[in-house]
Amino acid sequence: MVASFSAEVLKLRKRPATWVLGLIFAMVVILFGYLFTYLFTVNAPEENAPPPEIVEGFRQYLLPEGFVVNALINFASFGSALTLILGALAMGSEYGWETFKVVLTQRPGRLGFFLGKLLAIGGLLLVLTVAILGVGALASYAIAGLEQASVEWPSFADLVRGIGAGWLILVTFTALGIFLSTLLRSTALAIGLGLVYLLVLENLFLGLATQNETVQAISETLPVKNTLDLAESFGAVPQGFAAPGEAVEPTQAVLVLGAYAAVFVLLSVLLFKRRDLA
Amino acid sequence: MAASDNSRERERSLEMTESTGNGPPLVETGGLTKRYGRITAVEDLDLTVRRGEVYGFLGPNGAGKTTTLRMLLGLIRPTSGTATVLGERPGSEAGLSRVGSLVESPAFYPYLSGRDNLAVMGRYSGAPASRIEEVLGQVELSGRAKDKFKKYSLGMKQRLGVAAALLKDPELLILDEPTNGLDPKGMADMRTLIRELGRGERTVLLSSHMLGEVEQICNRVGVIQHGKLLREGTVEELRGGEGLVIRAEPLDEAVGVLGALPSVEEVRVEGETLRLAVDPERAAEINQKLVSNGVRVSELRSSGQSLEEVFLELTGESADEESRQPAAKGGE
Missing domain, CATH: 3.40.50.300 (P-loop containing nucleotide triphosphate hydrolases)
Structure with missing residues (x-):
């Protein structure tokens, strides 16, 4: 497993796609999490500006004190899709390039290979979580400068909890990508189907949840609702950015996301161990 | 060769x-x-x-x-x-x-260089890093080791495949x-x-x-x-068994000459040819003996079938064009 971890780290580090996804994630946080939100709310011309109480909400959200919740909302909306792609690439490409036949005949058993890969990806996601939170912090600091507001950072405990929550969110959707690409033994189909699920089905459930109790009950068991609610537990989220309806408890959200990640990983391991590599 | x-x-x-x-x-x-x-x-x-x-x-x-x-x-x-x-x-x-292996086409990470691909495989196999340069030299890829795998020609890809197979000195x-x-x-x-x-x-x-x-x-x-x-x-x-097939005239005389040679274990007459149980390497020596005894030799060849004949006999079907090609070219 250690050998596989070390090999996987080298592969991930030198793979352009890893850096591209990371940079896109960072840019998305800066552009959508801060710049556009700032321009269209807090800094909007008076005739287009939302009511003052809503603007104040956005202001809190954009300043350093709200940077953890702001980043985590972006983890839910953009990070989920980007890490689904990352997971699908990390596993699916090996099918596409047929590298399994070379790698698995080097020495590591399939379980060792797979666990090493998961460990390396888990490590990468932790680095990504910290980096994106860092980007968010810098952006919020810039906003504080523009607004000439006092800089108040979240407590250290909140920051640590935020890193944990962000990592869990990214792990869950990466695991979905890994599972889909292992199941389908492909990258393209896994990414396509994964994104359709994430962007269409999940949003459908979110949108219809307030209309119907059954839909709401189902929605509360799905990853995106739990992700948004977990993010919301770190501070006030402006209207339209949070999931509609009652938020689930953060503990429940953590358990649901953890369960999804565990099930996706377990199913992937079982599929990968049992199947022939023909 | x-x-x-x-x-x-x-x-x-x-x-x-x-x-x-x-x-x-x-x-x-x-x-x-x-x-x-x-x-x-x-x-x-x-x-x-x-x-x-x-x-x-x-x-x-x-x-x-x-x-x-x-x-x-x-x-x-x-x-x-x-x-x-x-x-x-x-x-x-x-x-x-x-065990080292190369199964079908060589498969590597296209975004990595030849050397990095071997480094990845070396990490998986636990082969010492010093082996990488050794095997690159062995397959004559040292000069192109920095290039990305996706830029390699098929021959180079195949050689990198062999290099990876050799990493463990299997x-x-x-x-x-x-x-x-x-x-x-x-x-x-x-x-x-x-x-x-x-x-x-x-x-x-x-x-x-x-x-x-x-x-x-x-x-x-x-x-x-x-x-x-x-x-x-x-x-x-x-x-098939080793030996020689000889077409010579007059046949009786040839049988007489060959029968007297200690290196020839058996002489069999098959129609107009003779089939000898003998080391085929002695062909020149046997030819010389026959000619010096006044026998005219018109054909002298090894009696074994070619592998292609054996293969076709075993499989009962004609080999496809691709498999004939190297035999026709005489390989190297």
Whole structure:
């Protein structure tokens, strides 16, 4: 497993796609999490500006004190899709390039290979979580400068909890990508189907949840609702950015996301161990 | 390399095979079978590869060669039957640590350089980093090691595949159609490389659908078709008993001259030709004897069949154009 971890780290580090996804994630946080939100709310011309109480909400959200919740909302909306792609690439490409036949005949058993890969990806996601939170912090600091507001950072405990929550969110959707690409033994189909699920089905459930109790009950068991609610537990989220309806408890959200990640990983391991590599 | 060099090389390796063949076989399968639904890819295969030999696994495309090799590497699970590789279960870490392989086309990470690809494989296998430069040199890729794998020509990709197979300095090298898709120069280089690799203690299991290739490189051959092993033996065994066929006049006189030679074990008259049980290397000496005794020799050739004839006889079908090609070109 250690050998596989070390090999996987080298592969991930030198793979352009890893850096591209990371940079896109960072840019998305800066552009959508801060710049556009700032321009269209807090800094909007008076005739287009939302009511003052809503603007104040956005202001809190954009300043350093709200940077953890702001980043985590972006983890839910953009990070989920980007890490689904990352997971699908990390596993699916090996099918596409047929590298399994070379790698698995080097020495590591399939379980060792797979666990090493998961460990390396888990490590990468932790680095990504910290980096994106860092980007968010810098952006919020810039906003504080523009607004000439006092800089108040979240407590250290909140920051640590935020890193944990962000990592869990990214792990869950990466695991979905890994599972889909292992199941389908492909990258393209896994990414396509994964994104359709994430962007269409999940949003459908979110949108219809307030209309119907059954839909709401189902929605509360799905990853995106739990992700948004977990993010919301770190501070006030402006209207339209949070999931509609009652938020689930953060503990429940953590358990649901953890369960999804565990099930996706377990199913992937079982599929990968049992199947022939023909 | 000239044909006579090839046969000398093979003989030398054969002697070594015989001297080391008493130990347990390196690869042994018993009743190995793989079915995909109703299709049987490999059926009841009993294969034995001995230490130190270059074993040729010969069969037309789709005969089940790759499926067999993948089973030996643990990539595919057999439906039934047994297999041991270096005394271990196929795919086990203990076994794989002493096996190098190149299965079908070479597969690497396109965004990594040749050297980085080997570094990745080295990390997986635990081979020391110093091996990377050694194997790059062995396959003559040192000069292009910095280039990305996706920029390599097919020949270079194939050589990188061999380099990866050699990283562990393996006891057993499994090569599946290593010359597939290469140009004639690439094929010749690859065959020379394989011959060099097969020297010494290392055992090579090579699959191919190219008769000339197997004839040039291998000591022993297993012929497979429709998933079944039709025949297994040394190239010489497969080609039939050694001897000479002579067409000469007058026949009676020729029989008299040949019968008196101590090197000739048996003389048989078959129609207008004579079939001799004798070492074919004595052809020139026998010709000289006949001519000096006033016998006119119009034909003198080795009596064994070519591997192609044996193969066609065994498989009962004409070899496809691709497999004839190297034989027609005379290989190297």
